[in-house]
Amino acid sequence: MVDRPKLLLGELPLQAQPALCRILDANLDRAREGLRIVEEWCRFGLNSSELAAECKQLRQEIAKWHTPELRAFRNTLGDVGTELTHPQEETRGSIGQLLQANLCRVQEALRVIEEYGKLYLAEMGSAFKQMRYRVYVLETNLLGYQRQQKLLQSSLYLVTSASEHLFAIVEAALEGGLTLVQYRDKTANDDVRLEIAARLRKLCHHYEALFIVNDRVDLAIAVDADGVHLGQQDMPIATARQLLGPHRIIGRSTTNPEEMQRAIAEGADYIGVGPVYATPTKVEKAATGLEYVRYAAQNATIPWFAIGGIDPSNLNDVLSAGADRIAVVRAIMQAEQPTLVTQYFISQLTRVQTLRNFRSHLAQSHN
Ligand SMILES: Cc1ncc(COP(=O)(O)OP(=O)(O)O)c(N)n1
Ligand SMILES: Cc1ncsc1CCOP(=O)(O)O
Numbered sequence: 001m002v003d004r005p006k007l008l009l010g011e012l013p014l015q016a017q018p019a020l021c022r023i024l025d026a027n028l029d030r031a032r033e034g035l036r037i038v039e040e041w042c043r044f045g046l047n048s049s050e051l052a053a054e055c056k057q058l059r060q061e062i063a064k065w066h067t068p069e070l071r072a073f074r075n076t077l078g079d080v081g082t083e084l085t086h087p088q089e090e091t092r093g094s095i096g097q098l099l100q101a102n103l104c105r106v107q108e109a110l111r112v113i114e115e116y117g118k119l120y121l122a123e124m125g126s127a128f129k130q131m132r133y134r135v136y137v138l139e140t141n142l143l144g145y146q147r148q149q150k151l152l153q154s155s156l157y158l159v160t161s162a163s164e165h166l167f168a169i170v171e172a173a174l175e176g177g178l179t180l181v182q183y184r185d186k187t188a189n190d191d192v193r194l195e196i197a198a199r200l201r202k203l204c205h206h207y208e209a210l211f212i213v214n215d216r217v218d219l220a221i222a223v224d225a226d227g228v229h230l231g232q233q234d235m236p237i238a239t240a241r242q243l244l245g246p247h248r249i250i251g252r253s254t255t256n257p258e259e260m261q262r263a264i265a266e267g268a269d270y271i272g273v274g275p276v277y278a279t280p281t282k283v284e285k286a287a288t289g290l291e292y293v294r295y296a297a298q299n300a301t302i303p304w305f306a307i308g309g310i311d312p313s314n315l316n317d318v319l320s321a322g323a324d325r326i327a328v329v330r331a332i333m334q335a336e337q338p339t340l341v342t343q344y345f346i347s348q349l350t351r352v353q354t355l356r357n358f359r360s361h362l363a364q365s366h367n
């Protein structure tokens with residue numbers, strides 16, 4: 001039996017050979033450029049050496065296929081495509097959109113190489129197929145990482161209540177710098193909830209804020225929310241994790257140390273701590289008081305949000321008890337100026353976080 005030659009180019013009609021090489025050359029470049037753009041964000045934006053290393057490895061693997069022979073066919077001046085741009089390429093609304101567009105560009109380029117590469121070298125198709133799947137994994141990991149980072153950076157959490165001005169209030173708070181929103185609606189029908197949740201998600205993502213759905217994992221999945229918030233009566237975290245996958249956020253309400261430790265052990269990404277004060281928003285739950293906030297400040301190993309009856313008048317007491325993240329309903333939903341209240345909360349929370357970070361750096365440098 002005669003071995004099949006590895007280089008298949010010669011099997012194509014002569015006039016098709018330069019075109020094939022130009023397609024491969026252009027897409028090998030495109031894939032690496034897109035990866036480089038994503039890599040820079042992983043490195044400088046997310047400080048993730050793991051994600052940056054995966055981008056770099058992929059770039060290096062692609063580079064190995066970019067032979068001088070393929071480059072020799074380059075004819076930039078004769079390329080009719082260099083002047084074709086799409087209006088969306090001229091503007092990028094956010095880092096998220098920029099990453100999305102470039103990951104899509106990389107996936108497209110890898111797919112082109114996978115298909116045309118089969119006509120060039122026997123192994124090229126399967127090698128690029130594998131790389132394309134690696135980019136899908138990279139995309140999911142990147143999204144999950146971005147979500148966790150955003151959660152870590154969020155000090156104020158707006159839990160919504162039904163209101164005829166719901167969207168205007170949420171948008172006003174987002175204008176004030178809010179980065180974490182929970183859709184909480186205990187009465188509406190599912191079709192209404194679905195419609196509201198989908199609109200809220202779009203609004204939150206436009207402002208690069210996380211969007212969480214209260215109670216309902218099915219709704220969270222249906223509208224592609226960033227996560228779900230589960231109370232003690234809701235489904236177990238492990239079941240929710242199975243349904244939501246590893247990259248979405250799961251929050252859990254806790255009212256005492258035991259519930260806190262269980263939520264952490266079960267893999268919650270954050271917890272609610274409270275109600276700190278008695279509140280008409282959640283009448284059936286007794287206030288835990290500031291004692292539980294003090295316990296959380298000493299013992300919580302994941303992000304935690306003090307919740308329940310918190311407003312600008314008692315904020316300082318909650319912060320003094322050790323909180324540096326809070327969740328509120330009425331203080332923003334019923335505010336006359338939701339943007340200003342949001343800005344006030346965030347400025348106070350940032351102030352205590354900065355002070356505490358500074359003190360802990362100082363303490364570390366003395367040890
Ligand atoms: C951030 C946050 N913390 C606590 C809760 C309360 O959840 P739960 O106990 O399930 O009560 P309901 O909100 O469902 O009435 C929350 N929603 N968010
Ligand atoms: C949902 C929830 N869970 C514990 S307290 C609370 C409501 C907090 O509402 P408010 O900020 O209006 O007191």
Ligand SMILES: [Mg+2]
Pocket residue numbers: 214215229230231232234
């Ligand atoms: Mg609940």
